[in-house]
Amino acid sequence: MIKVGIVGGTGYTGVELLRLLTRHPQVELKAITSRKEAGMPVADMFPNLRGWLKLAFSTPEEAGLENCDVVFFATPNGVAMQQTRALLDAGVKVIDLAADFRIKDIAVWEQWYKMEHACPDLVAEAVYGLPEINRASIRGARLIANPGCYPTAVQLGFLPLLEAGAVDTSFLVADAKSGVSGGGRKPETHILFAEAADNFKAYAVGGHRHWPEIKQGLEIFAGKPVGFTFVPHLTPLIRGIHATLYAKVSADIDLQSLFEQRYADEAFVDVMPAGAHPETRSVRGANICRIAVHRPQGGDTVVVLSVIDNLVKGAAGQAVQNMNILFDLPEDTALADVGMLP
Amino acid sequence: MIKVGIVGGTGYTGVELLRLLTRHPQVELKAITSRKEAGMPVADMFPNLRGWLKLAFSTPEEAGLENCDVVFFATPNGVAMQQTRALLDAGVKVIDLAADFRIKDIAVWEQWYKMEHACPDLVAEAVYGLPEINRASIRGARLIANPGCYPTAVQLGFLPLLEAGAVDTSFLVADAKSGVSGGGRKPETHILFAEAADNFKAYAVGGHRHWPEIKQGLEIFAGKPVGFTFVPHLTPLIRGIHATLYAKVSADIDLQSLFEQRYADEAFVDVMPAGAHPETRSVRGANICRIAVHRPQGGDTVVVLSVIDNLVKGAAGQAVQNMNILFDLPEDTALADVGMLP
Amino acid sequence: MIKVGIVGGTGYTGVELLRLLTRHPQVELKAITSRKEAGMPVADMFPNLRGWLKLAFSTPEEAGLENCDVVFFATPNGVAMQQTRALLDAGVKVIDLAADFRIKDIAVWEQWYKMEHACPDLVAEAVYGLPEINRASIRGARLIANPGCYPTAVQLGFLPLLEAGAVDTSFLVADAKSGVSGGGRKPETHILFAEAADNFKAYAVGGHRHWPEIKQGLEIFAGKPVGFTFVPHLTPLIRGIHATLYAKVSADIDLQSLFEQRYADEAFVDVMPAGAHPETRSVRGANICRIAVHRPQGGDTVVVLSVIDNLVKGAAGQAVQNMNILFDLPEDTALADVGMLP
Amino acid sequence: MIKVGIVGGTGYTGVELLRLLTRHPQVELKAITSRKEAGMPVADMFPNLRGWLKLAFSTPEEAGLENCDVVFFATPNGVAMQQTRALLDAGVKVIDLAADFRIKDIAVWEQWYKMEHACPDLVAEAVYGLPEINRASIRGARLIANPGCYPTAVQLGFLPLLEAGAVDTSFLVADAKSGVSGGGRKPETHILFAEAADNFKAYAVGGHRHWPEIKQGLEIFAGKPVGFTFVPHLTPLIRGIHATLYAKVSADIDLQSLFEQRYADEAFVDVMPAGAHPETRSVRGANICRIAVHRPQGGDTVVVLSVIDNLVKGAAGQAVQNMNILFDLPEDTALADVGMLP
Incomplete structure (x- = not known):
C-alpha cells in the first residue's frame, strides 16, 4: 500500500x-x-x-x-x-x-x-506532470509539478499541431472558458452564486498566470518562440473547461489523422470524430480530455475544441495519474469513472 | 457473468x-x-x-x-x-x-x-423493490417493480416514524423538490433550460401519480389508512430530490435514535447527526439516501429531511441494487461511487 | 422632488x-x-x-x-x-x-x-411595512420596518385564511424556498456558486430569525396564538421565494373566492386562477406577490403557493412602495416592471 | 398612438x-x-x-x-x-x-x-436595422431586417476597427457564447435543462447561419473582402451573448479613443473604461451593448469584448428601437430598463 x-x-x-x-x-x-x-x-x-x-x-x-x-x-x-x-x-x-x-x-x-x-x-x-508529453521523466521523478487546468486543456489541444509544424506559430489564440470551481473555495464576491450564475464574462485579459505556463509548453512543442494570446472566461458551470483554439494552417496535412495518431496510445485523451463538438459534461468527474479538430468551410483556419473537468484531468485526476506512473501502477487505477451525464 | x-x-x-x-x-x-x-x-x-x-x-x-x-x-x-x-x-x-x-x-x-x-x-x-423493506422478497423474485424517485425519498423518510407509531397518521405532509432530469429526456417546453433555469414552481398539486404509490407504502408501514398530502416542485437542479416531511409527534420517543437504529444495517441509508441538513449534492451520482430528523424548538412537529439522486437511489442505482440482491452479489457491487461534490 | x-x-x-x-x-x-x-x-x-x-x-x-x-x-x-x-x-x-x-x-x-x-x-x-395590512398606518408614519422576504411571502399567503378563521391554527406549516441572493453579497462559503449551484438543502430548521417575525404577524391576523413551523431552503435561483403553505381547513368556505375578495383591491397581490401554479420567474424583477390556493383531491388540507422576488416585493420594491405611500404618490410609481420571463 | x-x-x-x-x-x-x-x-x-x-x-x-x-x-x-x-x-x-x-x-x-x-x-x-450604422436609412424605410443576435454583438465590436482600417482583415476571429434562450422556445433535446445546464459546448463550427450575415456587415465596414472565422458556443445562461473578438493590429492607433469616439453619440452602445471586462448580467433585460477593448501585454493582438442581451439589443429591444426611429419617437422610448443585476 x-x-x-x-x-x-x-x-x-x-x-x-x-x-x-x-x-x-x-x-x-x-x-x-x-x-x-x-x-x-x-x-x-x-x-x-x-x-x-x-x-x-x-x-x-x-x-x-x-x-x-x-x-x-x-x-x-x-x-x-x-x-x-x-x-x-x-x-x-x-x-x-x-x-x-x-x-x-x-x-x-x-x-x-x-x-x-x-x-x-x-x-x-521538477518534472512537469503532463503524462502525454513527459511520461518517461515522470516515472523516475521525485517532484512533480502538476499542470494547471487551463494549461492542460490548451496544451493538449495545440500539441499535435505544433509538433507537426502544421500552423503559423506567430498568431495562436486560446479562448478558454472555465467553471467556477476553478476559482477555488475561498469565499470571494465574484464567485458567489448570485454573481456568477446566469452571467458570463472574460477576466484577466491583460494577463493571466496560466499564460506563461502555456507559452512555455507551446514553445517546447514548437521548438521556437510563439505568439500566443490567451483569454479566460468565467462561465456558470461548477466544473469544466472548454478551450477553443485558433491558428492558421501552414501545411497541407490531414488534421484529423494527425490528432488521432498522436493520441492513439493515450488512454486519457479522446480524439472525437470529424465534425464533433465535445461537451464539458461528457467529462464531468472523469479523467479525460476530449478533443475535436475543425477547419471551418475548408479554409485555412484550424479550430480545436478541447474539454476537461478542471478538477480531474485539470487537477486531482491528473495528480493521481502521475502518482500511478510514479509507483508503476496501471495508469488508470482509480481513474475509471464514466463522465456523469446528465 | x-x-x-x-x-x-x-x-x-x-x-x-x-x-x-x-x-x-x-x-x-x-x-x-x-x-x-x-x-x-x-x-x-x-x-x-x-x-x-x-x-x-x-x-x-x-x-x-x-x-x-x-x-x-x-x-x-x-x-x-x-x-x-x-x-x-x-x-x-x-x-x-x-x-x-x-x-x-x-x-x-x-x-x-x-x-x-x-x-x-x-x-x-411483482415485488416492490425497496430493499430496506423488502430485501427478503426481492431475493427470490422474478419481477421487481423498481420504486419511483419521489416514493423512495419520501417512504424512507417516513418509514421509522410509521413503523414505531410515533406520529399522528391523519396529517402527513411531504413537500418534495426534484431536479429537472426527473422529467425525462423527451423534449417538452416546461423542461427547457430557458423555462426551468432560475425558476421554481410547484406542479401537480391537485394530484401526482406518485401520491398513490407513496400512500400505499405509508399505509403498509403504519398498518392503517393515512391522511397524506404530497406537493412536488420543480427546482433548477439537474439531479436530486429533497423531500421535507412534516408530521405531528404522538409518542415520547427519541427520534434520532429511532432513525439510527432502524437504518443501522442499511448501507444505502445514511442517518446524519442531530441538527444536520443533508444536501442533494452530497448524494450526486451516489446510491444513497441521506436523512436528518428535526424537532424545531423542541415542539411537537417532526421535520424529516431526505435526499437522494433521483437517477441513482431514485432509479438506476436502486435497480442495480435490486439486481445485486436477485443474483446474490454483494449489494454494493458497482454502487461505490462517492457523491460528486462540488 | x-x-x-x-x-x-x-x-x-x-x-x-x-x-x-x-x-x-x-x-x-x-x-x-x-x-x-x-x-x-x-x-x-x-x-x-x-x-x-x-x-x-x-x-x-x-x-x-x-x-x-x-x-x-x-x-x-x-x-x-x-x-x-x-x-x-x-x-x-x-x-x-x-x-x-x-x-x-x-x-x-x-x-x-x-x-x-x-x-x-x-x-x-415603528409601523410594520406590509401595505396590504397596514396601509393606513404607513401613510402617517415616521419610521417603517420593511418586512423580511420570507415573512412577506408567507404572511400574504396565510392572511386570508387566518382573517377568515378558515383553518386550524394549531398546525400551520410554511415550507419556503429562497434564491441565493437572499443570503446577501458578503462572501461566505455556503453561497459560493460551486457550493450552491446544482444543490438543494434546508437550513436553520431548528430556528430561523424570520420565524418570530412571521409568527407575530400570523397571530395578529388570527387574533390568537398559533402553532407555526417554518422550514427555509436554499435553492439555486438568483432571485425568488416560493412559499408552500399547509393547513387543515376548519370551515366550509370557498377558498378561491376568499383569496380573490381579500386581494381584489391590491395592485401588488395577484390571486391566480384555481388550479394554477405560480412560478418565481413570473415575478422576477417585479413588485408583486402571486398566489394560488389548492385543496388537493378536495380533502381538508389547504395548500397555498405564494411567490415573490425576494429583492423586490421581498425588500427594495416593497420599500419603494412604502415610500410612495408615505409621500402620497401613486403606489405603483417606479414599480411598473413586468416580470422578466424568460 | x-x-x-x-x-x-x-x-x-x-x-x-x-x-x-x-x-x-x-x-x-x-x-x-x-x-x-x-x-x-x-x-x-x-x-x-x-x-x-x-x-x-x-x-x-x-x-x-x-x-x-x-x-x-x-x-x-x-x-x-x-x-x-x-x-x-x-x-x-x-x-x-x-x-x-x-x-x-x-x-x-x-x-x-x-x-x-x-x-x-x-x-x-429592406434596410438592415442596425441603427448605429443605418439610422438615416431606417428613418424612411418601409421594411426593416432586424439583425441577428450574434451579428449585433460581433458587428458592433468590430465596427470601429474596420472603419478605421486598424486591423489585418485577413484573419478576424469571433468566439461567441450565447445563452440558451437564443435557441428558441420550441422544445428540442439539446436545449433541455438537463442537457444544457452545467454544460458548455461549441456548435456549428463547420458553419452557422449568422456567419454570412456578419461577414456581409464586416465587408461593408472594411470596404473589402475579409477572412472571418465564427465559432458559437452554448453556455448555461438564460439570456446573454458574450462575443470575444480577435484581430491583428495593423495601424498605430489609440484603440480606446477610437471606440469612445465612434460611439460617443450612441445611447445604446457603452464603451467601458480601459481594462474593463463587461458582464452579460450588466445588460440583462436592457437594450444596450457594452464593449471593452484590450491589447494584452501591449502586443499586436486586439481583443474586443462585446456583450448584449440576445433578446433585447439582440432582438426585441433593437426592434423597438427601430420602430422608435421609424416613427420619429425618442429612440429610447420604452427602452429605459436598467440591467437586472443580480
Whole structure:
C-alpha cells in the first residue's frame, strides 16, 4: 500500500483528491492537513465522503508527512516550495497541484506570482506532470509539478499541431472558458452564486498566470518562440473547461489523422470524430480530455475544441495519474469513472 | 457473468444504468434497444460512454432479450407490462424502472395512469423493490417493480416514524423538490433550460401519480389508512430530490435514535447527526439516501429531511441494487461511487 | 422632488433600490453611503447602472442624510437602530430594510438577533411595512420596518385564511424556498456558486430569525396564538421565494373566492386562477406577490403557493412602495416592471 | 398612438416584445397572432404579463394586421417573406425579427437557409436595422431586417476597427457564447435543462447561419473582402451573448479613443473604461451593448469584448428601437430598463 498525505485538504482539489483516492485499491490515506480545521472529521466538511473516510484533519506538525510515500500539495501557491525539500530529503515523493514548480524561468515565475521563489534548484529538478508529453521523466521523478487546468486543456489541444509544424506559430489564440470551481473555495464576491450564475464574462485579459505556463509548453512543442494570446472566461458551470483554439494552417496535412495518431496510445485523451463538438459534461468527474479538430468551410483556419473537468484531468485526476506512473501502477487505477451525464 | 438487456436506452434512466453497469464486474451487457436509434452506437448519443461501451442500439426483435438473465425496462409507463410475461416465461428476470407493477390496486393504477393494465396477475406477483423493506422478497423474485424517485425519498423518510407509531397518521405532509432530469429526456417546453433555469414552481398539486404509490407504502408501514398530502416542485437542479416531511409527534420517543437504529444495517441509508441538513449534492451520482430528523424548538412537529439522486437511489442505482440482491452479489457491487461534490 | 439617501449601498438590496429609484420620476438621489467604498462611483461597482447614475459612494459623515426627506437603511441588522433617532429628530423619514424594528417584543428580538436593542421606544412607534395590512398606518408614519422576504411571502399567503378563521391554527406549516441572493453579497462559503449551484438543502430548521417575525404577524391576523413551523431552503435561483403553505381547513368556505375578495383591491397581490401554479420567474424583477390556493383531491388540507422576488416585493420594491405611500404618490410609481420571463 | 401587430407571439422574442411594448406610451397593441393558440389570453401562456395585457392570441385571418401601423414578425425564418408584400401594399411598415431580409445576396441566403426566397426585390429594398450604422436609412424605410443576435454583438465590436482600417482583415476571429434562450422556445433535446445546464459546448463550427450575415456587415465596414472565422458556443445562461473578438493590429492607433469616439453619440452602445471586462448580467433585460477593448501585454493582438442581451439589443429591444426611429419617437422610448443585476 502506498502511504499518502495531503497538505491542504479543505479546497476543491483537496476534496476531489479524496473522492478519487478513497477508492484507490493501493492507497492508504495517512493524513490530511488543515491547520484551521484540525480535529474535524473530513466527512463533516464534505458529507459526500460520509461512510468512505474516517480520517480527521490534522495539523502539519502531527501529520507525520515524512513517513508517507507521497505527499500531494493542494495548497495555495507558495506553500509547497517551503516544505518540499524536507520531504524529498526524507525520501518522500511530492506532487504539487499548485504552481510552485511549473515555470522553469524563475524570473518569469516571480513576476507573475509576485513572490520570491524559495528553491529555484528544485524547479530545475521538477518534472512537469503532463503524462502525454513527459511520461518517461515522470516515472523516475521525485517532484512533480502538476499542470494547471487551463494549461492542460490548451496544451493538449495545440500539441499535435505544433509538433507537426502544421500552423503559423506567430498568431495562436486560446479562448478558454472555465467553471467556477476553478476559482477555488475561498469565499470571494465574484464567485458567489448570485454573481456568477446566469452571467458570463472574460477576466484577466491583460494577463493571466496560466499564460506563461502555456507559452512555455507551446514553445517546447514548437521548438521556437510563439505568439500566443490567451483569454479566460468565467462561465456558470461548477466544473469544466472548454478551450477553443485558433491558428492558421501552414501545411497541407490531414488534421484529423494527425490528432488521432498522436493520441492513439493515450488512454486519457479522446480524439472525437470529424465534425464533433465535445461537451464539458461528457467529462464531468472523469479523467479525460476530449478533443475535436475543425477547419471551418475548408479554409485555412484550424479550430480545436478541447474539454476537461478542471478538477480531474485539470487537477486531482491528473495528480493521481502521475502518482500511478510514479509507483508503476496501471495508469488508470482509480481513474475509471464514466463522465456523469446528465 | 450476468447477461443483461436494457429496453429503452435513450432516456436518463437508461444512460445512468449504462454508467453504472459498464463498470459492474459481473455484468455483460448484451443489448440495449431503441427502435428509433437502432444501429447507432450508444456512445454516439451519450459521449460520456466513449471508450467504455462499444454496443449499438438494436431493435427489440434482434436484441435477443429472451437469452438474457435479467432485463431492465427503462421505458415509458405501459411498455413493460406488454413484454414482461414472455420474458418471465423464458426464465428471464425483469426489473421495471417504470410504474407498471408498483401499485397493487389495479383500479387505482388504471385511474392514475389512464390505461388498462395488461397483466394484473403479474402485479400481484411483482415485488416492490425497496430493499430496506423488502430485501427478503426481492431475493427470490422474478419481477421487481423498481420504486419511483419521489416514493423512495419520501417512504424512507417516513418509514421509522410509521413503523414505531410515533406520529399522528391523519396529517402527513411531504413537500418534495426534484431536479429537472426527473422529467425525462423527451423534449417538452416546461423542461427547457430557458423555462426551468432560475425558476421554481410547484406542479401537480391537485394530484401526482406518485401520491398513490407513496400512500400505499405509508399505509403498509403504519398498518392503517393515512391522511397524506404530497406537493412536488420543480427546482433548477439537474439531479436530486429533497423531500421535507412534516408530521405531528404522538409518542415520547427519541427520534434520532429511532432513525439510527432502524437504518443501522442499511448501507444505502445514511442517518446524519442531530441538527444536520443533508444536501442533494452530497448524494450526486451516489446510491444513497441521506436523512436528518428535526424537532424545531423542541415542539411537537417532526421535520424529516431526505435526499437522494433521483437517477441513482431514485432509479438506476436502486435497480442495480435490486439486481445485486436477485443474483446474490454483494449489494454494493458497482454502487461505490462517492457523491460528486462540488 | 423627494430627496433620498441610502445607507449601505453595496449589497443586493442596495443595488436593487438603485435600479428602481434611478427611474423614479419624483426622486432625487442625494447620497449612498459606504464607508469602505467612499469615493468610488456606484456604477463602477454595479455596471448595470452605467449611464443611469453618476453618484459616488460617500462616507456617512459627508452624506448629509439629515437633509434628505427619507433615508433607506440597506444595512446589516443593528445599524439602523443606532442612527434612526437622529434622523427622525431632523425630520427625516426612515425605512429600514433590515430587522431592527420588525419585532415588537424586545426580548424576543434580542434573543433571536443576539444583541441589545438600542431604542425600544422606536420599535413601539415603528409601523410594520406590509401595505396590504397596514396601509393606513404607513401613510402617517415616521419610521417603517420593511418586512423580511420570507415573512412577506408567507404572511400574504396565510392572511386570508387566518382573517377568515378558515383553518386550524394549531398546525400551520410554511415550507419556503429562497434564491441565493437572499443570503446577501458578503462572501461566505455556503453561497459560493460551486457550493450552491446544482444543490438543494434546508437550513436553520431548528430556528430561523424570520420565524418570530412571521409568527407575530400570523397571530395578529388570527387574533390568537398559533402553532407555526417554518422550514427555509436554499435553492439555486438568483432571485425568488416560493412559499408552500399547509393547513387543515376548519370551515366550509370557498377558498378561491376568499383569496380573490381579500386581494381584489391590491395592485401588488395577484390571486391566480384555481388550479394554477405560480412560478418565481413570473415575478422576477417585479413588485408583486402571486398566489394560488389548492385543496388537493378536495380533502381538508389547504395548500397555498405564494411567490415573490425576494429583492423586490421581498425588500427594495416593497420599500419603494412604502415610500410612495408615505409621500402620497401613486403606489405603483417606479414599480411598473413586468416580470422578466424568460 | 401607433397601432402594432405581432405575428408569432409564442416564442421568446414574442414575449420580450410584449414585455417592452406593454409599457410603451405611444403603442396600442392590436393583435398577436398564433394559429395554434388562438383564443388563449396571452397572459395565460406568459404569466409575467398578468395585469399588463388583456389581449388573446388571434388567428392571422382575424387579426386585422393590415390596419396596423407596424407589424413585427417574431416568426421562424421563411414566414415574413410570404406576408410582407401585402402588408407593405396596405401601407403597413414591417419589422422582421427573423432572417428573411438580412442577406442581400439571394444565392447566399438560399444556400444557408435552404429554401427559395419568395421576394428578392423586397430584400433589395429592406434596410438592415442596425441603427448605429443605418439610422438615416431606417428613418424612411418601409421594411426593416432586424439583425441577428450574434451579428449585433460581433458587428458592433468590430465596427470601429474596420472603419478605421486598424486591423489585418485577413484573419478576424469571433468566439461567441450565447445563452440558451437564443435557441428558441420550441422544445428540442439539446436545449433541455438537463442537457444544457452545467454544460458548455461549441456548435456549428463547420458553419452557422449568422456567419454570412456578419461577414456581409464586416465587408461593408472594411470596404473589402475579409477572412472571418465564427465559432458559437452554448453556455448555461438564460439570456446573454458574450462575443470575444480577435484581430491583428495593423495601424498605430489609440484603440480606446477610437471606440469612445465612434460611439460617443450612441445611447445604446457603452464603451467601458480601459481594462474593463463587461458582464452579460450588466445588460440583462436592457437594450444596450457594452464593449471593452484590450491589447494584452501591449502586443499586436486586439481583443474586443462585446456583450448584449440576445433578446433585447439582440432582438426585441433593437426592434423597438427601430420602430422608435421609424416613427420619429425618442429612440429610447420604452427602452429605459436598467440591467437586472443580480
